[in-house]
Amino acid sequence: xxxxxxxxxxxxxxxxxxxxxxxxxxxxxxxxxxxxxxxxxxxxxxxxxxxxxxxxxxxxxxxxxxxxxxxxxxxxxxxxxxxxxxxxxxxxxxxxxxxxxxxxxxxxxxxxxxxxxxxxxxxxxxxxxxxxxxxxxxxxxxxxxxxxxxxxxxxxxxxxxxxxxxxxxxxxxxxxxxxxxxxxxxxxxxxxxxxxxxxxxxxxxxxxxxxxxxxxxxxxxxxxxxxxxxxxxxxxxxxxxxxxxxx
Amino acid sequence: xxxxxxxxxxxxxxxxxxxxxxxxxxxxxxxxxxxxxxxxxxxxxxxxxxxxxxxxxxxxxxxxxxxxxxxxxxxxxxxxxxxxxxxxxxxxxxxxxxxxxxxxxxxxxxxxxxxxxxxxxxxxxxxxxxxxxxxxxxxxxxxxxxxxxxxxxxxxxxxxxxxxxxxxxxxxxxxxxxxxxxxxxxxxxxxxxxxxxxxxxxxxxxxxxxxxxxxxxxxxxxxxxxxxxxxxxxxxxxxxxxxxxxxxxxxxxxxxxxxxxxxxxxxxxxxxxxxxxxxxxxxxxxxxxxxxxxxxxxxxxxxxxxxxxxxxxxxxxxxxxxxxxxxxxxxxxxxxxxxxxxxxxxxxxxxxxxxxxxxxxxxxxxxxxxxxxxxxxxxxxxxxxxxxxxxxxxxxxxxxxxxxxxxxxxxxxxxxxxxxxxxxxxxxxxxxxxxxxxxxxxxxxxxxxxxxxxxxxxxxxxxxxxxxxxxxxxxxxxxxxxxxxxxxxxxxxxxxxxxxxxxxxxxxxxxxxxxxxxxxxxxxxxxxxxxxxxxxxxxxxxxxxxxxxxxxxxxxxxxxxxxxxxxxxxxxxxxxxxxxxxxxxxxxxxxxxxxxxxxxxxxxxxxxxxxxxxxxxxxxxxxxxxxxxxxxxxxxxxxxxxxxxxxxxxxxxxxxxx
Numbered sequence: 026x027x028x029x030x031x032x033x034x035x036x037x038x039x040x041x042x043x044x045x046x047x048x049x050x051x052x053x054x055x056x057x058x059x060x061x062x063x064x065x066x067x068x069x070x071x072x073x074x075x076x077x078x079x080x081x082x083x084x085x086x087x088x089x090x091x092x093x094x095x096x097x098x099x100x101x102x103x104x105x106x107x108x109x110x111x112x113x114x115x116x117x118x119x120x121x122x123x124x125x126x127x128x129x130x131x132x133x134x135x136x137x138x139x140x141x142x143x144x145x146x147x148x149x150x151x152x153x154x155x156x157x158x159x160x161x162x163x164x165x166x167x168x169x170x171x172x173x174x175x176x177x178x179x180x181x182x183x184x185x186x187x188x189x190x191x192x193x194x195x196x197x198x199x200x201x202x203x204x205x206x207x208x209x210x211x212x213x214x215x216x217x218x219x220x221x222x223x224x225x226x227x228x229x230x231x232x233x234x235x236x237x238x239x240x241x242x243x244x245x246x247x248x249x250x251x252x253x254x255x256x257x258x259x260x261x262x263x264x265x266x267x268x269x270x271x272x
Numbered sequence: 273x274x275x276x277x278x279x280x281x282x283x284x285x286x287x288x289x290x291x292x293x294x295x296x297x298x299x300x301x302x303x304x305x306x307x308x309x310x311x312x313x314x315x316x317x318x319x320x321x322x323x324x325x326x327x328x329x330x331x332x333x334x335x336x337x338x339x340x341x342x343x344x345x346x347x348x349x350x351x352x353x354x355x356x357x358x359x360x361x362x363x364x365x366x367x368x369x370x371x372x373x374x375x376x377x378x379x380x381x382x383x384x385x386x387x388x389x390x391x392x393x394x395x396x397x398x399x400x401x402x403x404x405x406x407x408x409x410x411x412x413x414x415x416x417x418x419x420x421x422x423x424x425x426x427x428x429x430x431x432x433x434x435x436x437x438x439x440x441x442x443x444x445x446x447x448x449x450x451x452x453x454x455x456x457x458x459x460x461x462x463x464x465x466x467x468x469x470x471x472x473x474x475x476x477x478x479x480x481x482x483x484x485x486x487x488x489x490x491x492x493x494x495x496x497x498x499x500x501x502x503x504x505x506x507x508x509x510x511x512x513x514x515x516x517x518x519x520x521x522x523x524x525x526x527x528x529x530x531x532x533x534x535x536x537x538x539x540x541x542x543x544x545x546x547x548x549x550x551x552x553x554x555x556x557x558x559x560x561x562x563x564x565x566x567x568x569x570x571x572x573x574x575x576x577x578x579x580x581x582x583x584x585x586x587x588x589x590x591x592x593x594x595x596x597x598x599x600x601x602x603x604x605x606x607x608x609x610x611x612x613x614x615x616x617x618x619x620x621x622x623x624x625x626x627x628x629x630x631x632x633x634x635x636x637x638x639x640x641x642x643x644x645x646x647x648x649x650x651x652x653x654x655x656x657x658x659x660x661x662x663x664x665x666x667x668x669x670x671x672x673x674x675x676x677x678x679x680x681x682x683x684x685x686x687x688x689x690x691x692x693x694x695x696x697x698x699x700x701x702x703x704x705x706x707x708x709x710x711x712x713x714x715x716x717x718x719x720x721x722x723x724x725x726x727x728x729x730x731x732x733x734x735x736x737x738x739x740x741x742x743x744x745x746x747x748x749x750x751x752x753x754x755x756x757x758x759x760x761x762x763x764x765x766x767x768x769x770x771x772x773x774x775x776x777x778x779x780x781x782x783x784x785x786x787x788x789x790x791x792x793x794x795x796x797x798x799x800x801x802x803x804x805x806x807x808x809x810x811x812x813x814x815x816x817x818x819x820x821x822x823x824x825x826x827x828x829x830x831x832x833x834x835x836x837x838x839x840x841x842x843x844x845x846x847x848x849x850x851x852x853x854x855x856x857x858x859x860x861x862x863x864x865x866x867x868x869x870x871x872x873x874x875x876x877x878x879x880x881x882x883x884x885x886x887x888x889x890x891x892x893x894x895x896x897x898x899x900x901x902x903x904x905x906x907x908x909x910x911x912x913x914x915x916x917x918x919x920x921x922x923x924x925x926x927x928x929x930x
Contacts, residue, residue, distance in 0.1 A: 132787060139309070171381040
């Protein structure tokens with residue numbers, strides 16, 4: 026079989042950051058767990074084994090464990106990534122796992138990306154504006170060019186995992202920076218004819234240092250995006266449109 | 273006492289719960305949604321292949337309508353479904369998809385002109401009509417007569433969930449995430465909300481509501497090998513069961529999806545086969561036409577999964593150190609198709625298997641996938657036993673899937689049921705007779721009972737390990753209550769699960785961590801899941817026939833004479849060791865489509881004595897009625913069951929509203 030190209034049986038040393046803000050006695054530190062590598066082992070499998078056999082109190086987040094829900098972003102040997110689809114075989118035997126920076130820490134590897142993303146969505150109002158609430162759903166739907174539908178989906182594939190934010194220089198300095206995830210969403214709604222907001226409306230939302238003008242074009246986001254979204258082009262394009270609005 | 277009051281408490285932030293919440297909110301009620309995880313991470317996001325709605329825009333969907341969708345769904349259910357509910361569903365599905373199209377879902381659209389597709393292993397060129405250009409497209413799926421599954425590449429659920437969740441945000445519906453409802457507040461047959469545990473701080477809080485709606489999805493994680501997300505542990509269904517009042521329906525009806533990647537069990541969509549992919553055995557022979565000459569790879573999921581396991585058992589699997597599997601071949605679809613319409617599949621193969629599916633075969637084997645069973649509700653989504661308790665989506669047994677759900681009908685159910693039940697919940701809240709004076713003692717009791725349960729686990733001196741108890745339960749379910757079942761194994765399973773349940777009550781903790789405590793989560797979930805597992809196994813043991821996904825080697829025929837019924841399970845008391853089962857008969861004399869052969873699978877069922885009479889009656893009633901809506905109404909009127917705003921007929925290309 027063609028899966029699991031890993032060499033079975035290495036002894037992995039997994040160094041996990043431990044810190045529980047709910048516990049006054051807890052201080053941040055790395056704790057090392059040793060586990061035997063198995064064929065096809067992912068970090069989901071490894072961390073689950075650690076919790077179930079070595080230390081039941083380790084906190085981390087997995088939901089789909091298939092790379093589509095965006096729950097398990099963490100720093101994997103210094104790089105933000107999705108733990109569920111990272112094979113241990115792709116890593117050295119010493120694996121250091123830290124929570125994503127920027128986001129509020131819940132405990133150990135668990136961070137509150139949900140709260141951050143909801144805040145961003147509220148500020149940018151990431152829904153189609155001007156939709157008729159009493160749209161006649163019995164009638165034939167509005168037409169859309171097939172190509173446009175695909176272009177929108179291309180940007181909609183974002184899973185809000187937070188890796189782009191963790192890898193972003195500006196997000197580390199500016200608390201309200203909307204990140205590549207926010208700008209990508211604005212680009213998505215800009216494309217969508219069902220959203221009647223104009224560039225002038227978008228300018229109010231992202232035509233500032235918390236939006237497109239805060240981006241330093243370091244493009245860490247592009248390097249780490251697990252969905253390979255075309256972030257560089259979208260950010261540059263959005264910035265040009267917003268500059269035009271400003272003039 | 274920490275108490276939050278709202279009109280409508282929705283438990284579960286996936287598609288079904290959010291849509292029900294939006295409906296009630298738009299009718300002027302306060303809605304609050306609880307979610308285990310940030311709502312956009314709900315398992316709805318994992319639905320890949322599409323949503324069934326009989327729009328009939330694409331060439332291969334022409335001639336489709338509610339009638340065809342109705343028959344496909346009832347046949348798929350192996351006549352286990354409630355046909356009135358199926359009618360409500362098929363009439364609302366086109367509305368649901370059009371609403372989502374207006375809200376922003378980028379459905380793939382029909383492109384006019386020649387279209388290359390793969391059908392039965394051959395490249396064929398179809399011609400899409402000019403008039404259909406830009407309307408919503410559809411792909412082929414199992415068990416359907418028409419191409420009816422509308423899609424957004426293979427990220428359909430993701431797109432739908434993001435749009436729905438953003439709409440809920442636009443409606444200012446608050447979502448409290450990282451919380452779990454661990455019991456229902458109820459008294460005298462009325463539900464008043466839930467006791468909820470904050471998974472970050474560990475604190476308990478009471479949420480008191482006029483109407484409570486459970487939308488927590490399925491319980492796939494009672495099995496070891498499942499395509500389900502790790503959060504699909506069924507605690508929503510379990511807290512309903514633990515009331516001792518509400519009943520669960522058809523828990524033994526558990527679906528196994530043909531194409532979980534092997535050995536991890538991660539799903540690759542039915543769209544792979546719908547778009548022309550093939551199943552091959554260890555010798556790379558295409559075996560499905562040997563078993564199912566009509567539908568081949570696209571028979572219903574229960575049938576394909578059984579044929580696959582049968583073929584492996586006959587020694588035709590491919591062997592690895594993890595065991596036996598078969599192959600999914602989508603190479604013939606071509607790289608461009610895979611990289612646009614099946615890109616999540618491509619990523620999954622690449623990351624988890626190191627396989628490029630445009631060049632290589634994908635190892636697959638059936639894996640637990642869907643729970644047809646759940647909280648039994650009436651057509652309004654309300655529990656017949658516990659007033660004010662509603663349920664929607666996979667968590668519910670509404671019952672449009674019977675004993676087997678068709679692919680593409682689950683995400684469709686989530687939004688359709690959300691639309692309809694959201695209205696019924698609003699009606700319920702509008703009704704002054706449902707205003708009750710809730711005594712605060714009821715809430716206080718519920719809270720202290722929940723507190724006591726957690727204390728018993730944390731400080732009760734138990735010696736069992738929560739994770740080990742869950743793992744043992746999962747092994748029993750996958751080993752003995754899987755695709756092929758028989759009396760002897762099921763008896764052993766029930767006995768073993770009773771032991772698991774006893775052990776779950778003796779779980780202790782190794783860690784007394786403050787706040788987030790995954791071991792404590794696992795401990796009470798083990799108690800809940802073992803009860804659900806017992807409902808599944810006991811239901812399977814007692815049902816001495818084969819229907820849909822429930823297959824008994826010792827009773828291989830569908831037996832309409834004795835088993836045309838819905839299983840209802842109740843947990844008779846806090847100290848009970850097993851569920852109580854009873855059966856609710858399905859009335860052949862009221863069916864629009866009386867039981868017969870499905871058109872695929874074995875043709876050997878035992879007939880119900882009323883079938884001939886009903887078939888004659890159906891023929892006579894329908895005779896001479898030209899208009900299909902009138903004909904339908906003469907057989908089984910259902911329109912009066914729908915909320916008024918969703919009763920209208922659906923427009924179609926070249927057909928108007930006919």
